[in-house]
Each structure stands twice: as C-alpha cells, then as structure tokens.
Amino acid sequence: MSTELKRKLSDHDDDKQCRRRKNGGENNLEEKISRLVNEVQAQDFLGNLVVILHDENENPYVTLQNALSYINITLKVVKNDENPELFELQINEKAFACGSFQNMQLAKRPLAEEALEKLKETCFFISKKSDYVNVTKENLSTSSAKTVVKPSVNSNSIALKIMTKMGWTGGGLGAQEQGNLDSVMLYENVNRHGLGNRNLMTEITKKLDEFCRSSNLLTLVFDSDFTKEERVLIHKVARKFNLKSKSSGTSSRKITVSHKITRMDIVKELLKIGGEDGLYKLHIPTKFMHLWDL
Missing domain, CATH: 3.30.160.20 (Double Stranded RNA Binding Domain)
Structure with a gap:
C-alpha cells in the first residue's frame, strides 16, 4: 500500500472519529438537558414554572x-x-x-x-437583557429604504437554534431561499408624502414578514401613533404570520408583537449554549x- 493511500485512509479515520466525538458530545448534552428539565418538571405543581x-x-x-x-x-x-x-x-x-x-x-x-x-x-x-425594538409610522415606510439599525445574527440566538433543529441549514427561507437573510431592520428618513393606508399596511406586512423570518426573539413595539383601525390590521397581520400580538395602555395604545415560544423552550435552548445569549x-x-x- 502506497504512503499516500495510507495517509488518506488515516485522515479518513481521523475524520470519522471526530464526527463520532462530536455526535457523542451532542447526544450527551441533549441527554443532560433532558435529565435536568425532566427532574425539575417532575416536582409538584411548580415544576413548569x-x-x-x-x-x-x-x-x-x-x-x-x-x-x-x-x-x-x-x-x-x-x-x-x-x-x-x-x-x-x-x-x-x-x-x-x-x-x-x-x-x-x-x-x-x-x-x-x-x-x-x-x-x-x-x-x-x-x-x-433587552426585549423590544420600537416601531413608529415614521420608520416604517421607505422612500429611500435606508437601513439605520441592523442587529447582527447571533450564532447563539435561541430562534436560530430552533430553526436549525427544524432543518434550516442557512440562507433565506422559502423554496428558492428568497427570504431576507437579515434580522429585523428599522428604517428612517421616511417620506410619507403621497402614501395612503394601503401603502402603510404594505410596510407593516413587510415588517412583520421580516420579523417572522428573522432569527431573533426581540419584541416589536408598534407606537401609539397608529390609529385604532391600523392597530386592528396589525393584529390581523400578526396572526397571519403566527405571531403573538398584544395591546396595552389606555389613552396611548401600543401593540407588542413577538414570536410564539414557550418559556421552557427558552430554558432548553439556553442550556444548549451554556446558559446565556445576547x-x-x-x-x-x-x-x-x-x-x-x-
């Protein structure tokens, strides 16, 4: 057997051993998390708290x-x-x-x-540590579509971990990977001249679509300058994207929109990354x- 062939076979064996160690480590972590969570949940009525x-x-x-x-x-x-x-x-x-x-x-x-x-x-x-991004009418519509805030995708993001577990391998979402690769973005330098409600709701739909596809768990807060009719439509669009929405306040009503995820889901994902993310x-x-x- 030639020296070159022996080297290739050796490298192949090393790769297989590395994959086994990696898979073994992942399995051990999953078992460890499962054992911990199950023991906590097996307590009295507060096991899921x-x-x-x-x-x-x-x-x-x-x-x-x-x-x-x-x-x-x-x-x-x-x-x-x-x-x-x-x-x-x-x-x-x-x-x-x-x-x-x-x-x-x-x-x-x-x-x-x-x-x-x-x-x-x-x-x-x-x-x-942080729980919302504020959304106003002024930063929704985009005459120049200038991005002013663009949170980077944290590799330890909980939502990203969940998406990966569900089979996502990177790139945009959709059959042709046409989805936006960025996290939720805010836009300013807005010129609302000539924009009607139809244009505004198009931007709201776009915002919530991007948020639904994004890999962060921030909560969007729609400011109180939206009308009652617009707030109704915001709730409707949020439901369309399977997002959770909630109104709060009396004279100054605001809407919060967030991903649907249980608290125990967050616990499990945090355990996978060492207990802390952004x-x-x-x-x-x-x-x-x-x-x-x-």
Missing part, C-alpha cells in the same frame, strides 16, 4: 404573578384571622412566605421577594445544579 426577570426595578409581586399566571396557578396574599397584622403569601393555596405588616399593600412586595428567593431553589429563572441569562435551580455539573 419559569420566572422571567425583566429588570431590577420591576415589582417582585408582579413578576411572580406574571410567571404563575403563565401556567394558570393562583397567587394571593391573605390576612391571618387571629392576628390582623400577620399576612401570608399563598401559591395555589400553599403558604410560601409570611410576616407582620401594617396592611396588605405593604405586605405584597417583601413577601413576593421572599417567595422568589425560595423558588430559585427549585425553578428556572431567566433574566432578560437576550437572556439562565439561572438553574440550585437544588438541581448537581445534575448540570455532572
């Missing part, structure tokens, strides 16, 4: 209430019948924190803080940390 921390200034009671409502679990603070100054925070009728306070309003925040600290032992927590940072329950450190 994932708490998202938006910022340090958010009211802890609101944070806890939002997390529990996501999995249809009740939260309330009740007064002790025998001691009017003793209050108890209950999750699904189970006591999680208690203390003496002057009234119920003063009791909610510290009791929620105590409950959240306890839940860190058994539940996943996600800290959000948008989120994961806290693993301390009670189950040993399963992750194996």
